[in-house]
Amino acid sequence: MKLLLATLWACFIVTSFGAKLPSGFKKCNVRQITSDMCLPKAIESAIKQMDHPIKKLGLVSLESLVVPSLIIDSGSKYVATKQILKNLKLSGFNETSCSKAGFNYTENTLNLECVVPNFRLDFNYELHGQIMMLSVYGNGTGWSIFRDNQLGLTFKLGEYEKKGQKYFNILSQQLDMQPRDLDFDLQNLFDGDEESADRMKKIFKQNVLDIYYDVKSGYEEAFGKVFAYLFEKILEKVPVANIFG
Numbered sequence: 001m002k003l004l005l006a007t008l009w010a011c012f013i014v015t016s017f018g019a020k021l022p023s024g025f026k027k028c029n030v031r032q033i034t035s036d037m038c039l040p041k042a043i044e045s046a047i048k049q050m051d052h053p054i055k056k057l058g059l060v061s062l063e064s065l066v067v068p069s070l071i072i073d074s075g076s077k078y079v080a081t082k083q084i085l086k087n088l089k090l091s092g093f094n095e096t097s098c099s100k101a102g103f104n105y106t107e108n109t110l111n112l113e114c115v116v117p118n119f120r121l122d123f124n125y126e127l128h129g130q131i132m133m134l135s136v137y138g139n140g141t142g143w144s145i146f147r148d149n150q151l152g153l154t155f156k157l158g159e160y161e162k163k164g165q166k167y168f169n170i171l172s173q174q175l176d177m178q179p180r181d182l183d184f185d186l187q188n189l190f191d192g193d194e195e196s197a198d199r200m201k202k203i204f205k206q207n208v209l210d211i212y213y214d215v216k217s218g219y220e221e222a223f224g225k226v227f228a229y230l231f232e233k234i235l236e237k238v239p240v241a242n243i244f245g
């Protein structure tokens with residue numbers, strides 16, 4: 001009984017005050033901002049500090065973030081195959097710069113515009129279908145780099161109360177992802193037939209943005225969920241008052 005009480009008391013202390021953001025994270029008064037750069041710089045700096053795990057918030061490192069598996073559906077024009085990506089590692093967030101961030105208090109929406117100069121994916125892939133009317137198949141390792149990847153991210157937030165404090169949760173998110181260019185490599189395409197693989201990769205590289213734009217919404221939906229998952233981890237532990245000054 002003593003143990004139980006002690007445990008409950010400890011729980012109460014922790015939850016009643018809510019977690020604080022790590023001291024390096026900057027706070028902004030969102031009611032005042034309209035045009036100033038406090039929020040963009042605070043977000044940019046928070047992303048940079050997430051290059052290592054933050055245990056008290058249960059946050060994994062962004063460098064590099066692992067997604068166990070991701071399936072990008074076919075497009076409607078050029079890509080007639082699912083892209084199955086497994087053991088996907090994302091990196092390059094440490095060089096993110098954010099030019100805009102705005103919080104709309106009437107709508108409870110947070111809007112960000114950031115650029116990741118080298119948004120890198122390393123993965124195992126499985127392909128079986130057609131790209132640009134050409135048969136393609138393979139199973140192996142690969143990487144891609146989205147260069148100057150412009151991210152426009154909007155979160156719609158809801159509010160709830162826990163132990164007398166206000167918290168946000170994420171109701172929905174929308175990501176727009178526009179790289180200036182894209183580079184990639186796929187090992188073991190055509191089960192290791194190098195000549196066919198090289199010919200195919202050359203064609204894909206010449207048309208890489210057309211191919212990307214055909215499946216863009218699939219990537220945006222997937223990465224939108226990844227970013228929302230990470231942001232939600234902060235929101236569920238840190239009360240609104242401790243996020244925005």
Ligand SMILES: *[C@@H]1O[C@H](CO)[C@@H](O)[C@H](O)[C@H]1NC(C)=O
Nearest residue numbers: 048063091092093094095096
């Ligand atoms: C970001 O990380 C990469 C890979 O670890 C490193 O080469 C690069 O110098 C880092 N950039 C900054 C701005 O810290």
Ligand SMILES: *[C@@H]1O[C@H](CO)[C@@H](O)[C@H](O)[C@H]1NC(C)=O
Nearest residue numbers: 034102103104105106107108
């Ligand atoms: C917030 O959203 C409302 C409703 O869409 C809009 O009327 C208002 O102009 C927005 N405020 C800002 C600061 O963007």
Ligand SMILES: *[C@@H]1O[C@H](CO)[C@@H](O)[C@H](O)[C@H]1NC(C)=O
Nearest residue numbers: 124125126127128138139140
């Ligand atoms: C691809 O390779 C992996 C590892 O060798 C294997 O587990 C998987 O079943 C393969 N997938 C296909 C579709 O052949």
